[in-house]
Each structure stands twice: as C-alpha cells, then as structure tokens.
Amino acid sequence: MLYRLKKELSRSVKGAVMVSALGLAGIYAMPASAATISLLETGSTLLYPLFNLWVPVYTKMNPGVQITTQGTGSGTGIAEAISGVAQIGASDAYMSDAQIKMHQNILNIPLAISIQMINYNLPGLNNKHLKLSGPVLAGIYSGKITNWDDAAIAKLNPGVKLPNHKIVPIHRTDGSGDTFIFTTYLSDTTPAWSKSVGYSTTVSWPAVPGGIGAEGNPGMVQALKTTPYGVAYIGISWKKPVEEAKLGLAMLENRAGNFVLPTVENAKAAAGEMVSKTPADERISLVFAPGAKSYPIINYEYAIVSKTQAKPEVAAAMKKFLNWAIDPKGGNAPHFITAVNFVPLPDSAAELSRKQIAEIH
C-alpha cells in the first residue's frame, strides 16, 4: 500500500516537474514567439508551387518570420494586397492603369518569369510538334477555324496528315493570368481579335459550340486529356502532368516569323529582348518579343504589395523576404526555378525590383 502510494507520488512529482519544465520552456519561448512576424501570401496558382518551395527554406533560415501561402487566383491576390488582408498578393498579370490610378501606393514587383505552353490532343500526332500561329489560334478560339484540316493549319504544317475533325477550344473560366497572356498574344498578332475580344484575365470568349471552360491549370490539363481534338493553353509549371498525359506541344510563331518551342532557352532569348524595355514600375507585357529565337508567350510573375505597411517590423520582414526571393543565390537559385520550369529574373529586372522593394516602409 505504502509502496504504491510512494510510486504514485513519485510519478506525479515527475509529472509536475515535467509540466513546469514545459511551462518554463514556454515562458522562455514566449518573447521569441511574440516577435514572430507573420506574413500572408495569396493569389496566383501558377506562383503557388514556387512559394511552396521557398517558404519552408526561408523560414528555416529566418525563424522570426512565419509565412502562410494560399493559391487563390491572381484577382484575389491583387484585391487582398490592396485591402491589406494579405501582405503579398501573387499575380501573373500586372495591374491596369485604372487600378494603379486608384491605388497609387501599390507596387508590382516581378519575382520570376513564366512561360505558357499551347497543348493539343490529336490522336496519333501528339508526338509531333505542330506549328501554330497567333492568327490561327485566334481563328480557332473565335470559331472561324473549326476543323483540324483547315487550310490555314495545313499551310503551317506541310506534310502532316491532319485529321478531318472538329477542334474543341478549351479556355479558363476563372480569372487567370494565363488567359491574360494568351489573349495578349492573340491581340498582338491578330488585329481582328484585338478589336472584337481584346486581352484580360477574363475575356468574353466568342461562342464556339462545343468549346469548354475549365477551372485552373489542373482543370485545363484534365479537360484536354479527356477531350480528343482539343487545344488548350497551360502554364509551364504544369509541364510534368502534360507530358505524363502524352499531350502534344505546339511550336509557336514569333515576331520574327520563326516557329519555336517553349524551352527555357527560347524564353530567356525573349526576356533578353524585353528586359531593357521594362519601365521603372515594371508593368509591361513580355508577350510577342522580337528576336529570332524568342518564344512569344512569357510573362513576369508579380508580387503585389503595398508601399505603406502598418508596422516597420512587417515592412522590414517583407523587404528582406522579397530581396531574398529575387536573389540568384536565394529564391531565384536554379534549384528553385527549374523545379517549376520558370526562368530566373534577369539581372537588370532584378535591379528594378530591388529599387521597388526599397520603397516599402
């Protein structure tokens, strides 16, 4: 009896010691955790995979910062950065002049460069790189070119036996930076498209019977996979699932009239042409760049942030993180960027981004 009591007692003492030790540790940890700054990143689903690679590595090096990431779409990213709900809004599209006029304290800071693929599902031809041009794609998406063996497509692909089958154009239904850059390419190459539809994160797609709207990049891949004779535009960070589904990848006509594949090399060539034209606020389309090798559909991936932050500590933490993100030894290091098939930010663009980051206070 006594023995048992003793045992109980010692157990409870042990427990008490442990509890108080934990408590002490908690008290010790408290000042540190109170100083932890939490940042919220929300927006583009194309940038989301990259942020997911960045955040664990960065927060391990900087234990005082906690970063939450959310893939909610570029529009939400911009809206929440403006309203102050999120500190960093991620967007594939830059803000319009009208939006900037209304919110002059908002910065558009490029973090990396993304590429867009044009993919198709043509049974028997998916291992071939079909040649497509802006006017042909505009014709397909406006319902003027309805069959794969249309003369306009056949002219670009001599010797290829194109099927006599209806084309199913697939587009994004959610607001999307991918739609923005795709329709920019169509507008830049085809005056008729520019006049009737134009470019935006959502456009009023001409009614093409049978045409499909899909949600997000994963939805585009799935829709194309299940739709033979379909065509779709898909962000480069989804290259792996596209290859696994054995879908076709198109060569696109660039400004020089050459047909090029969406390789990192061709994207770098295009970026090289456009970087010198980038203005100080960095809001510029990189689509349809000049140059013999330039791939025509690339874009800056933006962090949308407010210049004025409520607390100086938050501003300092944001500056540090964003500067790390664009650093070729930090977030723009090859092992991060190539994992999502992006192109690292060119030096002079990084310089402009650093200047913009310095404005945060």
Place this chain on the structure above:
Amino acid sequence: MKIPVFRTALVATASFLPISLLLLIIFLAVYSWPAIQYNQFHFLWTNDWNLGNLYGNPVSVNGHQIMPGAKYGIWFLVVGTIASSVLAMLIAMPIAIGAAYFLSEGIRKTWSGPLSLFVDLLAAIPSVVYGLWGYALLVPLFGHTIFPFLAKTFSFIPFLNGEAGSGYGLLTSAFVLAVMIIPLISATLRESIQMTEPALKEAGLSLGLNRLEVFWHIVLPKLRTVLIGVGILALGRALGETMAVLMVSGNALNYLPNNIYAPISTMAAFIASQLDSALQDPTNMAVEALSEIALVLLLITVVVNIAARMMLWMAKVR
C-alpha cells in the same frame, strides 16, 4: 412591469430566420443597384456576358462608370441552371422513390436498417466529392462511351441526337446533381412509407391487389404532400449547387446548349468562377453584376418555394 423573458426570447429566435432572409435580399438589391440600373431588363434575356476591357480606362455610360465594352446578359445561365436542375429531378425522382420503397417494404427489416444508414450517409457527402467523382470518372466515361452511344441510338429524338461532345455538359451535370439529391429524397420518403398505416396496405392486399398495385394506388397517393415537399428541398439544392457543377458542366459562355450533351453553365457556378476576375474591375460594376446574378438566383429559389407551398396547400385541400 414584468418582462415576459421566455416569450421575448422565443419571438427573437423565431424572427431571426425571416429577418435574415429579408436582410439578405435587401443587401443584394442595394449592393447590385448600380448594375440593375445599368443592365435593365435585358440582363435576363441576352446572351452577352462581357467584363469589358479591364486594362482600358473606365468610361461613363448613362451616368455609370464601366469598363469599355462591358455588357452583362445571363440568359444562358438561367437556361443552364433550370435545365440541369429539372433534368436532375427527372432522373432522381423515379430512382429515389424506388429505392425508398425497396428499403421500407421490399426487404427484411434486418437488412433495411444498415442499408438505410448507407443511404443516409450518401446524403451527407460534401458536394465537392461528387464533383471530383464526376470529373475524374464520369466525364471521360460519358464522353467516350455513353454519349456517343446515346446520340446514335436516339438519333431521331431532338435534343438527344447530334454531337456527343466531350463529356462535359448538361447531362453530366444533371446526372451528378441527381446522384446528390437521390439520397436526400429517398431518406425522407422511406420514413413516410413506413408511417403509412399498415391497415390500409393490408386492406389492399386482401382485396387481391399485388404489391405494385398497393404501392401505386394506396401508398403513393398518401405520399403526395411529402413528395412535393422533399422534391422542392432537392430542387433547391440542385439549383444552388456550385462546386460539383463547376467541375463537370463545361462552363459554356454566352451560348445555349443545342442538345443534352452540350456544355452549360449555371448561376451559382458562374459566380464562383468569375469573382476572381470581377475583383479586377476598378469600377466594381462586374462584382455588382455578379451580385445581381445572386439576387436572381435567390429570387428563383424563393419563387420555387412559394410554388411548392401552393402545391402542398392544393394537395391538402383536395
């Protein structure tokens, strides 16, 4: 003076629901007022949804700030919403009634218990799960096998013939919706069938009716009011379903389906998919137009419910 605490509390809790419905309608009406004024009535009748050039500069039309080229017409959404829900009800009703009758009368009590639990569980599955199932399994299956077969077999019936499409569309949406609402209908019906007085059924049997005739002539007429009530609940769920429809409907924009396999879009799904872009409209007209869609959807559900009440009332009077 003595305050009737219990009474006051009851009044407060009881009035919470009607007041919140009223407030919701008022809020939506006030919030979307600029859009209602700008769109007028052709909002409902035209197939022309266009957020305008979001990268242009706002222009003033009839005193409203909008983006250049912005137009809002939702006829294709009204058609898509009602067509998919009604088609879902047509598919679901016979199956749900059959399942309910089977579970309550067709099998032994020892089996009906666990099986009923199974059906009730189906009713509790989140809609996104059904959506994912439709997206990953039904769309390829329907698009490659079933729709081409149906289109060929029924090539003489309008709306069932023509192009079989890709699997995303009206019939797929209706089917997913039907699977979602079948357990909802059948769970309620089952209990009502069990509550039908056994004496009535026995009387029918003793008159020489077989089990189908007993069901058709005695049980089903008794269920009329329940059937209407639960049908309306199910229709309400189908009308407002967002996620599952978004994943399988094909999200048609600005055109009507030319047959039962063609892509459609519904109001609820459209609001969800367009909000992100609408937020980029600096004039806010796009968001206001979306809330006008929400108002229309809300009014449609209210009208459907009132119609159901009237049917119930008429069924009781007769």
